[in-house]
Amino acid sequence: MAVADVPDGRTPLVLVAGWSGPVHRTALSLLGDGRVGTVVIHHDLGQLREGVVRRTVTTGSVEAPEVRTEILELAHGCVSCTLRHDLLPLLRRLHARSSVDRIVLELDHALEPEAVCWAIEHVPVVGVVGQLDGPAVRDVRVDAVVTCLDAGEWWLAATGDDDLDDDRTVAQVAVGQVAFADALVVDDDTGEPWLSHRLRAVLARLAPGAPISGTPDAAALLPLIPADARRGRIFGTHAPLLRGGPPLHAEHGVSLVEFTARRPFHPGRLHEAIDVLLDGVVTARGRMWLATRSDVALWLESAGGGLRVASADRWLAAMTEDELAAADDERRAMAALGWDERFGDRDTSLVVLVHDADPDAVTGALDWALLTERELADESAWSTWEDPFGEFHEDPCADPDPVGRIAGAGLGTEQRSADHRSAEHRNTNGETKR
Known part of the structure; x- marks a missing residue:
């Protein structure tokens, strides 16, 4: 159900997230x-693997909060189940209460607000007494996403390569929480001026336009959010990558590197070059055209020392007439502006946020991975090349419906991905590369 199709007597919803802070x-x-x-809702996922979630509901005032805590036991200890079986139905029930004028979700530190917003809009909620079955977006609307961070802790998390136990990295979560924010609460009292300056430069490019406060006062921060802020919207593979007008100049060693190409990547060379996105880089994201996969656009997303590549959607040029008729009008219009007679809308568009990497080295490595003129001319050979991106696996708790993606919000609705780590991944010869 599209948000535009929903009547707006919905209950405002504010998400507060953060790996630290x-x-x-x-x-x-x-x-x-x-x-x-x-009403402030919090699901503590600290014992999720044991099938136990502690849900806290807080009302009243700051000076005299009224707190009710309930222990939930889930048949399957996963984020997806927590959302589907408790949080989403709870949002719909709270909307029905005349005493509730606003809901605040205090997200567990391991939750990504993008995944929660996606579930609110798309995952059906059934069996709520007195309400039609449907997604929670029928009853709630996201007014703001606020992300909190402690400068020192966030920097270590966002530039590191630590893993979580659910196929994500700490960096993926920390970076994703900031990138999806409409406003930020930042404690940058690190005692190290260089870190504070570099962090502010990263935030200006990762969450452009988001107001920043040094105090945990969301009430004062919310009115500062621009009218055109994201407010929970999920953007597709072909949406602009530089939304919000981030600064394009270098500042304190931080800069955005744009890479575009109208020819595909060679799978082997791209696999060799991909470490350039994992050293001195905060995040890289965007769509790719791989020669061995000319029917689908791939989505690449990195954070810190981890990188993930997943199938996203079909190129318009590879669609059947029925698929093309159902495609988004705006996407078709944009594709028509740059349509290539041979390859249609196929292209590569990546944005890399570097903090300690040479932008020219990033661009040079990616350029090297593109097909040469001779390779481009011999299209019949593309399908014979070894494809190291062909070994896919399903994310934990993958389901027939896309809510299984909750553990990896940056992948769109796909549940299959190929993971790479800066510390170790295998090249096309099967050797370990460091």
Whole structure:
């Protein structure tokens, strides 16, 4: 169901997220802004693997909060189940209460707000008494996403290569929480001026236009969010990568590198070159055209020392007439502006946010991975090349419906991905590369 199709007597929803920083205080600050009908919901996922989730509901005021805690036991200990069986139905039930004027979700530190917003819009909620079956977007609308971070802790998380136990990296979560934010609460009192300056330069490019506050007061921050802020919207593979007008100049060693190409990557050379996106890089993201996969656009997304490549959607040029008729009108119009007689809308468009890498080295490595003129002319040979991106696996808790992607929000609705790590991945000869 499209948001535009939903009547707007919905309950406003604010998401407060963060790998580090004052998430709890920021969420509770919304109890003190004069709206007596605010409810703060928190699901503690610390014991999720044991099938136990601690749900806290807080009402009242900052000075005198009323807290109710309930222990939930799930048949399957996963984020997907928590959302489907408790959080999403709870949002719909709270909307039906006349005493609730606003809902605040204080997200567990391991939750990515993009995944939660996607579930709110797309995952059907069934069996709620007195309500038609359908997604929670029928009853709630995302007014803002606020992300909190402690500068020192976030920097270590966002530039490291630590793994979580659900096929994600810590960097993926930390970076994704900031990139999806409409506003930021930042504690940057690190005692190291270089880090504070570099962090601010990264935030300006990762979440352009998001107001930043040094105090956990969401009530004062929300009115500063621009009218054109994201507010929970999920963008597709072919949406612009530089939304919000981020600064394009270098600052304190931080800069955005744009890479575009109208010829495909050679799979073997790209696999060799891909480490350039994992050293001195905060994040890289965008769509790719791989010669061995001319029917589908691939989505690449990296954070810190981890990188993921996944099938995204079909190129318009590879669609059947029925598929093309159902394609998004805006996408078709944009593709028509640059349509190639031979290859149609196929292209590569990547944006790389570097903090300690040479932009020319990044561009040079990616250029080297593209097909040469001779290779481009011999299209019949492309399908014979070894494809190291062909070994896919399913994410944990993968389901027939796309909510199984909750563990990896950056992948769109796909559940299959190929993972790479800067510390170790295999090249086309099967050897270990470091």
